[in-house]
């Protein structure tokens with residue numbers, strides 16, 4: 001099932017990782033990771049929307065000292081690149097989520113562990129050397145859900161990302177064609193046996209219920225409209241993640257970077273905004289921050305890095321992006337990420 005000992009020196013950018021992963025992962029695993037919903041229109045838009053944004057440059061600024069640091073939920077962050085929650089890492093590498101956690105530590109990044117982890121939360125916490133967050137799929141069994149949140153808290157997971165965009169996964173034709181089914185050794189410990197279908201029709205009342213006992217900051221993952229962003233602020237969550245689930249749920253929703261500016265205007269800096277979906281280049285990160293995000297998360301590239309090179313592969317994905325981000329800051333004349341604003345975007 002695995003073919004993880006690739007020569008990573010051949011890898012130059014994140015697209016190379018995808019190409020290499022396509023030749024090294026099982027067809028089923030690759031199709032699971034790479035595919036988008038239905039006709040994959042939003043999947044393409046997540047990329048083309050970034051491509052279509054043009055950058056302004058500003059010359060003769062002092063860029064001798066670059067600063068990518070900022071504060072998120074009261075904690076210092078060295079750079080704005082995080083690992084998005086993705087399910088079933090044992091499909092991609094025998095060390096599974098432990099390798100992802102080690103890679104995250106090597107790159108000094110925060111790793112959001114999926115509810116559909118194939119490694120128990122305590123083992124990941126033991127292996128981690130950088131901050132962990134936990135992504136929650138709320139289950140019908142509320143006492144199970146409450147126990148899981150409290151377990152994550154007790155293990156030191158620093159924030160809770162509640163995924164709100166997946167009452168059901170979307171139409172995934174390529175997964176169906178590839179005969180997606182979890183091999184016996186790939187066990188999602190907290191899935192309640194409902195693999196591939198979270199079936200979690202949660203409502204705003206459930207968010208209030210989660211707030212009533214959760215001690216760590218709560219973020220809502222999967223906000224795509226200004227109304228929902230306004231509601232999120234109103235109910236008092238600590239942050240939102242603008243996400244269309246990597247274009248895996250509802251096809252023809254807009255690209256995340258397209259909706260970001262409107263959501264940022266509504267939120268008006270009351271709570272932090274993170275973004276994921278199609279981030280593949282250092283310039284993408286610059287654009288996201290200029291348009292109102294504090295940080296970005298990576299989904300598919302981390303899966304490809306893991307499949308090609310375990311912890312080293314994961315770390316290399318982040319390191320490549322960090323280098324690209326530094327170059328983009330130098331070349332746009334922007335030494336400090338926290339100073340970025342919409343003037344960086346060319347109109």
Ligand SMILES: Cc1cc2nc3c(=O)[nH]c(=O)nc-3n(C[C@H](O)[C@H](O)[C@H](O)COP(=O)(O)O)c2cc1C
Nearest residue numbers: 033084085086087114163245246276277278299300
């Ligand atoms: C293979 C895979 C599994 C995913 N599993 C989850 C998950 O368990 N929970 C979740 O909230 N999001 C999940 N997502 C969505 C990601 O968290 C993220 O929103 C998305 O991948 C970001 O887009 P990108 O892949 O273009 O970087 C998954 C995405 C992929 C590609």
Ligand SMILES: CC(C)CC(=O)C(=O)O
Nearest residue numbers: 087169195196197198248
């Ligand atoms: C089991 C899946 C619903 C996990 C997921 O979020 C995804 O594959 O996008």
